[in-house]
Amino acid sequence: MLKYILLGFLNYSPMTGYDLKRIIDHSTAHFWHAYHSQIYTTLARMEDEGLLTSETDDSDDKLSRRVYTITPTGQAALAAWQRQPLTSLPHGKNELLVRLFFSADRKTEEVLDELRIQRRLHQQQLELYNHIYLDDYLNEAPPTEQQNVAREMVFWQMTIDFGRAYEQMYLAWLDETINKLTELD
């Protein structure tokens, strides 16, 4: 998956691994995260596969700054991936639910403390979606043709809307769960 995220961003403009890391952190990280270690190794592999080419501005004494550019092969791979629709549900993973599932033998107050910590974290996350998020998309977005940005924004906004809806749902569920547990003694 990271492969297609990298192709997707590089399809706008050539960039270094670090550029991609920054952009991902400010955009897709909320629904697909990657450490820089994975980004660098994946870029190298993609170059081997012929999806990308790279160049270092060889002033030799400077730090490398390897700039990656998407190839026609890479663009074809991206397009093929886009055309193939997702026809299944993902195997969602939620560590908190795992913990809750096996919490019957824990002290209620201990579980409540844990849920309250989560409540605070999700409250913060919701604040993030409500405020700074859209600006980041604009500031960090790679330079692209101005006439298309409007359409891009529509799709980006949809992912933000999802994030907000998700956090609101999560908070409501946490409140309900905390209430139920509080009345359990």
Added chain:
Amino acid sequence: MLKYILLGFLNYSPMTGYDLKRIIDHSTAHFWHAYHSQIYTTLARMEDEGLLTSETDDSDDKLSRRVYTITPTGQAALAAWQRQPLTSLPHGKNELLVRLFFSADRKTEEVLDELRIQRRLHQQQLELYNHIYLDDYLNEAPPTEQQNVAREMVFWQMTIDFGRAYEQMYLAWLDETINKLTELD
């Protein structure tokens, strides 16, 4: 993580890898999935680590049926994991959002088709949560002391409630997104 799910279930009763696979499929799979290949290899590793012991009912001509039992070390590891609260947000992954994020250059109708497929899938998932789900928990649950089942049920129900809230949120977002896209031309 799978390690603690296995410890959690084996803490109720000794079981084989296949038993665990079945129980996971009917319970935690909705928030933590595992293939049987991973379950078998993880069980073997956990036995090496001293968290489990295993026995095969050696009728020799029969298929092995390796029954795993949690050790005191395993119970201690489970208890330690339970006590250590989760203090961070997970790095959520959502392939659909990745695809949507990079869908600005796709034909609107193609994206809509994909979203409608997802709508159908999530509708089915919600039906699942609304009907069969709680029964499965009861039928597939390992035998445990009857007096504690009530408390267990409270916690299991919370994870089901989350699943339902999640699918409802997802469907509402899909509807909203489909509407917005429909009015985009």
Added chain:
DNA sequence: CTTTAATATGTCAATAGTGACATATTATAC
């Protein structure tokens, strides 16, 4: 000027997860 922090690029070992392959046993259908 020089220490310090922030920026930037990478490698590596280990763990987690996927999906295909292999194969044996038990139950069911015909």
Added chain:
DNA sequence: GTATAATATGTCACTATTGACATATTAAAG
């Protein structure tokens, strides 16, 4: 009774992901 499906147990190669380690450059602070 036998073909077929369902049950059951495992291995293996590969890919993905994590988190620690290493290190160099540039900016800022004092």
